[in-house]
Amino acid sequence: MITIVDESRNEILNANQQDLDAFQRDDRALFDRLVVDSAKVNGMIAAIRSVREQPDPIGQVRSSGVLGNGLRIENRTAPFGTILIIYESRPDVTIEAAMLAFKASNRILLKGGKEAVHTNQVLVNCWHRALAENGLTADWIQLFTLDRQATREFLKNPSQPVDLIVPRGGDRLINFVKEHARCAVLVSGRGNNFAYLAADADWEQVLPIIINAKTDKISACNALDKVLVDEETPGLAAKLRRLGAALRAKSVQLVAEESLLPLLEGAEPIAGESVWYEEFLAPKICFGWVAGVEKATRKINRYSGGHSAVILTVDKAKADVFMEQVDSAAVYHNASTRFTDGGAMGVGAELAISTDKLHHRGPLGLEQLVTNKYYVYGNGHIR
Template identity: 50%
Template sequence: MSLLLPIEKRNAVLNRMAELLEQERATIKTVNQQDLNNYSGDDLAMEKRLLVDDTKIDGMILSLQQLFTQEDPVGKVRFDFTHDNGLKIYNKTAAFGSILIIYESRPDVTVEAGGIAFKSGNKILLKGGKESLQSNLKIVALWHQALKENEVDTKWVEYLNYNREETQAFLERPTQKVDLIVPRGGENLINFVKKHATCPVIVSGRGNNFVYVNAEADLDKALAIIINGKTSNISVCNALDKVLIDTNLDNWEVFAQKVVSELQQKNVMVLGDETISKTTNIPQIESDSVWYEEFLDYKIVIGTTNSDQDAIDKINKYCGGHSASIITKNDSIAQEFMENVDTAAVYQNASTRFTDGGQFGLGGELAISTDKLHQRGPIGLQHLVTNKWYIYGDGQIR
């Protein structure tokens, strides 16, 4: 297997894979139905991630088409310097080598993350969850068809059909070279990988995202953003779980009651801190530990705060480091909030649901990193590279 495929080959495979997904659309949905029929769990978010319908397939195809049009991220000059002695020194982007992606229940990751890793010159090892096995095997078969038709070794995209014990053994003693591991899923999966991995890990961590309604908020916008963040898709890491309302807001009690009513109409279980509970007559949280939780369900917690600083402190204490939004007409307050909240994405007057590689113009994402190294937030094509120094001399010695 050659160390780096020419960009023309990589693009040809991506283009063919997009065509195959369209051609095999009906078969993919039929195979996915087997996985759905076999799924006996009661995790609504897991089931939503497992489903492959026409909209999901459209998204897979679009992600490949976007990747096809993007520039090659490998070989870009990031820095250049000519030494006094004539040495020409360049720092260029380089592929990692082999990337292992471990994920739960989302067959679209087999396309989207696989495509990003492949376009950036990397070999991909895919380890999906047992609940999506048939869907994943079908999609990997299409990857292999696209590779073979372009005379590229199928080892560039491999599926690891391992159980938990086999996965642990592979993480601790890999039977082939792995340069980077990206776990995508719940905290149990992430902790499992971090505990056993023997190479670098980029954590695609939990959401637990916050919206802070400041005293100078546009309340119509605030309500729409809260409803969208919580109810448009409960199964994703950019969904909303916590709301903080500034008690300096005029008639904040009326607004809080309106938020609670609208959420309850959408079948969301609404819990409150002591103040919100008394004001709106909803159940009070049993302990502050619930502020740490990511729900991935029709469930939300609303609390109060009496200052911008208190809101910032609370978000930094409890959030997952993913996304936070401030609703305010005051741009200077928004800027201070955005600079001091410690999350990968910070918003003013917009839904946290936009934290997504496709929405950010990256053409999809490998993962959304809540780590600070080596990339934070959505990891797109241009981030899935390391770097390398090239030095050209003419006999120089030091």
């Protein structure tokens, strides 16, 4: 597959240009995710290579032992069977999801968005060439090009067995899948990530962390959307003006609670409570007041998507309280939320970032694309 993708580089880029030409560029985040250039093809190849070199996750013994009655019991990792992933844009998912599922001995059904149909078709053709050259059938990796109605019908009455569905997108997609699916759904949920700036935060760290978390890649689910400022922060006015100016210099729109508007030049008032629930996927950030770490954690748990949250403080004990109390897949102390990513966390390529608690939260890498099975060995045992 590494060789085939490299040889097909021009075909991939030409197909992607077809998709880009047909795209209505009113959704910047979706457009950013759609773009494939030569560097992204290199990234696809690097991802394949990294997964190829990881150990086979299937048949690994999780526990073993012999009971008092002589029964020997092993618990081993096993494939799910068939995984359906539904995603928008992101042609690189067509590479990463398929390679992870395949190496974990799962079949995968790829339901990409119509905006990436030409790119996805070329990438799946590459997969089918690789499968054929190794004597394997094309049904290991299939591309679905169903419209919304056909997808709904497939979820309700699948024409083939499906063991796990992973919707990778916003609330609308997730709710659509959960409403109609007839099998297990593992949610790759929205971001809406929060930062809490404690009163003792080191503002020499605050500025680069907030700027990076917000602006490094606005279309990513690990981008920052909300900042909670502790009302006891000394010299807050000057600090916020400095942060606001740095964000405006990066063309970020500021919105804030009324009492913070005088401290953030050019900021607009928050339109309503619904803004706190919103994942922006845009150059936009929201500021609010909070009184202490407990109220910060309470507000984050109420409004966030359960993806990533960060506390900026020099007090480790305060950070420990925050990190234990915030109910998110990844919690940070003095670091950008942009690290919630399989590669950045040392997991390798990822299928998605799960915000579910069963069976796994965080990056879904190769080791997480397995279930388990008990192997029980007896010698005429009866109960």
